[in-house]
Amino acid sequence: MVAAVTDSKLARARSFCLSRPIFGSKSLRELTCLFVTVCVLTSRSAAEEAEFVEEFLKREYSLAKPYRGLGFSSSSQWDLMGTAMVTPDHVRLTPDLQSRQGAVWSRIPFFLRDWELKVHFKIQGQGKKNLNGDGLAIWLTKDRMQNGPVFGNMNQFTGLGIFVDTYPNADRIHDKTQAGVQRTFPYISVMLGNGTLSYDHDSDGRPTDIGGCTAMARNAVYDTFLLVRYTKNRLTMLVDVDGKQEWRDCADITGLRLPMGYFFGASSATGDLTDNHDIISMKVYQLTVQRSREEEEEEEEEITVPRVDNMDQFKVRVEDDGGMSGVQLFFTFVFSVLGLAVLAVVALVLYGRWKENKRKRFY
Numbered sequence: 545m546v547a548a549v550t551d552s553k554l555a556r557a558r559s560f561c562l563s564r565p566i567f568g569s570k571s572l573r574e575l576t577c578l579f580v581t582v583c584v585l586t587s588r589s590a591a592e593e594a595e596f597v598e599e600f601l602k603r604e605y606s607l608a609k610p611y612r613g614l615g616f617s618s619s620s621q622w623d624l625m626g627t628a629m630v631t632p633d634h635v636r637l638t639p640d641l642q643s644r645q646g647a648v649w650s651r652i653p654f655f656l657r658d659w660e661l662k663v664h665f666k667i668q669g670q671g672k673k674n675l676n677g678d679g680l681a682i683w684l685t686k687d688r689m690q691n692g693p694v695f696g697n698m699n700q701f702t703g704l705g706i707f708v709d710t711y712p713n714a715d716r717i718h719d720k721t722q723a724g725v726q727r728t729f730p731y732i733s734v735m736l737g738n739g740t741l742s743y744d745h746d747s748d749g750r751p752t753d754i755g756g757c758t759a760m761a762r763n764a765v766y767d768t769f770l771l772v773r774y775t776k777n778r779l780t781m782l783v784d785v786d787g788k789q790e791w792r793d794c795a796d797i798t799g800l801r802l803p804m805g806y807f808f809g810a811s812s813a814t815g816d817l818t819d820n821h822d823i824i825s826m827k828v829y830q831l832t833v834q835r836s837r838e839e840e841e842e843e844e845e846e847i848t849v850p851r852v853d854n855m856d857q858f859k860v861r862v863e864d865d866g867g868m869s870g871v872q873l874f875f876t877f878v879f880s881v882l883g884l885a886v887l888a889v890v891a892l893v894l895y896g897r898w899k900e901n902k903r904k905r906f907y
Contacts, residue, residue: 677817696811755795799853
């Protein structure tokens with residue numbers, strides 16, 4: 545609608561410039577025409593970007609140099625956990641050593657309705673390709689400061705998890721995205737936990753993956769960024785990892801509903817395979833978003849458990865390798881034996897009746 549109106553205005557402006565004879569010279573007429581055209585195009589751009597009128601950096605939710613609000617004092621806004629340590633240039637979640645877990649968590653519950661999170665991170669180490677791990681995670685969850693197997697955080701979490709996974713655990717034959725395309729690692733994925741879903745490391749989280757993309761962020765010679773925007777029950781994720789200084793689409797999830805009062809965090813873990821996992825900054829912006837009356841009424845519902853509308857659209861197809869499990873073989877054997885027994889009984893009954901009828905013919 546906005547585009548149609550502005551196109552109409554642009555057409556009238558051009559017609560005005562070409563048809564009005566009141567200008568004293570051709571150059572003046574062309575200059576005026578150019579000015580009117582620029583004004584119309586500027587108004588079009590402003591109308592298209594009007595959804596995001598303003599954004600404000602929320603320092604109380606942000607983590608950035610010189611990391612003054614991070615530590616163990618009562619005035620700190622962020623907590624360190626495990627092997628996480630602060631340096632002048634970054635917060636190192638885990639060093640390039642085996643069996644390490646580290647995390648950083650915000651102390652302040654998050655209560656913004658429309659927001660944007662920009663994460664500047666770095667993953668690098670001495671391990672060769674596919675011999676490094678395991679990755680890091682960005683969190684917005686109900687619980688905080690919990691050790692666990694999911695990139696250094698608890699399993700069956702409640703909230704949002706974004707995983708920068710650098711090591712493929714799944715078989716290559718089955719390791720495909722929702723669109724059926726072969727995954728390439730490092731891979732960034734999104735999971736929404738409701739307190740009962742488990743992250744499956746053996747399949748790289750594919751059963752609970754609701755969006756993601758490949759992002760060659762490990763040992764990158766450029767700065768690597770992740771951008772998450774949440775507004776109007778829609779979460780979009782973009783990445784900038786190739787030095788072009790432009791955002792690339794990674795995931796777009798509609799109908800995603802998050803409760804208020806959760807906590808931001810970042811965590812990482814290493815096992816036999818290792819890497820340095822660093823957070824350079826996590827900056828949260830509040831977005832001023834225009835809503836219609838219908839949208840306002842729709843969002844009045846209080847969300848108590850994270851959910852996604854129409855979850856079936858995110859189900860991942862797992863290819864069958866043609867084999868049967870032990871349970872399937874057992875039940876197949878049992879039903880085969882029962883079927884043969886029934887056939888044997890029927891055959892005996894029919895044979896007995898046939899013999900009896902045969903004897904009656906001789907009397």
